[in-house]
Amino acid sequence: MMKKQIWIALLMGCLVVVSCTKEIKFTGEQSRNMLVINSLVVADSSVIQAKVSHSVFFLNAHSSLKIIDNAHIEVSVNGEKIGTMTFKGSVNEEAVYEIPHTVRSGDKIRISATCSGYEAASAETQVPRSTPIVAVDTVTKKGNYGINKCLCVNIVFSDNAAEDNYYQVRVKKILWVRSQEDTTKIMRQVYNVRLQSEDVVFGSSANKDNPIFGYNNKIVGVFDDHLINGKDYTVKVFSSEIFGGSSVAGRNDTLEVYLNNVSRDYYLFQKTYLAYINNNDFSDIFGEPVQIYSNVVGGIGLVGGVAESKETIVLKKR
Structure with a gap:
């Protein structure tokens, strides 16, 4: 008798689910493709x-x-x-x-x-004018709570006071590895490094620890010169993705460090894009929706300018 009652209850539940299922058609205006x-x-x-x-x-x-x-x-x-x-x-x-x-x-x-x-x-x-890199140095430190090692990259430059400048910091890791199929072949691998920072030029949110997870995990990349106008400055970034280098057949692993001058349009695009990425990494559940910047009239996208300044340093064994 009990089994019969259970099956009746399950059947009634299924009927409720089926009866509550309804296809809702979209009746709004369909936006045109751009x-x-x-x-x-x-x-x-x-x-x-x-x-x-x-x-x-x-x-x-x-x-x-x-x-x-x-x-x-x-x-x-x-x-x-x-x-x-x-x-x-x-x-x-x-x-x-x-x-x-x-x-x-x-x-x-x-x-x-x-x-x-x-x-x-x-x-x-x-298209902007480039700002030369004066010097680059690195130092290894322990990450938050001593969990991971981080490589800090310090970039020295002089800001031009005569114009508004917008900067992008990029770091690429260049590794040399032997092919597993043919050990006589040596391959060059390039990785874009995710950067973090506690430097004030990236804004107040860059140097605050996350209130939920307890550590700083915001990705940074662009900044303007309103805090450093006309000054000599050392911008500091770090990453746990940079490990000690090695050498293969006389080829050393390296870091390509970029301090790029970018147009204001590209700066605004990157700033809003990084805000979108940081708000959608589930570390800030109260983050506001972010609209990514576009300067295309009649369409979507970004047309921007960049002038590169690059220094290459050898990754030392650590």
Whole structure:
């Protein structure tokens, strides 16, 4: 009798679940697809490249993206049209367009795109001037609570007081390894290092320990010069992803340390993108939603400028 009552209860439960299941159709206005343009124009490069795709309505997010191989993309430098970009292929469902041109610091670049079925989109930026790195040094320290070792990277530079400057710090780890299939072959591996910092130039949130997990895990990358205008300064970053180096067939593992000057547009994009990443790593459950910056009119994306300054140091065995 008891088993019969249990089965009746289960059956009633299933009926309740089925009766409560209802398909709700989306009745709002479906947003139109827009062109997505991303281009980082690098000083002293010989090519201007843009990656083009299109936005997708959220209910169609799982559909495959169409490769935009028929866009008409014009490029102007300092107010003069230099030509039309050529489609070169696709990478990760993004169409790649290029035009040969030697980029100079101070150039004002405008990229304008049209394509059948999409609103015309355009963006412009100015390529900044680079700031030389005066010196780079490293020191190893224990991480928070002595759990991990971190390598601290200190970058010395002089800020130019005559203009507003926006900076990006990047570190790449270059490793040399022997191929497992053929030990006579030596391969070069490049890794982008996730950086953290307690330096005030990255903002107050960078140097605060997380209230839930108890340690600083915010990723940093860009800063402006409003606190250091016209001064000599040492910006400090660290990472637990940098371990002691080795040597393979006379090739030493190295760090490539970049202090890049970036356009204001690229700075705002990176700042909001990193805020989005830091808010979505589940370490700040009370974080506010972050809208990622875009400077593309009539579309989405970012056209920015960068001038690189790089120093290479050998990773010592530790």
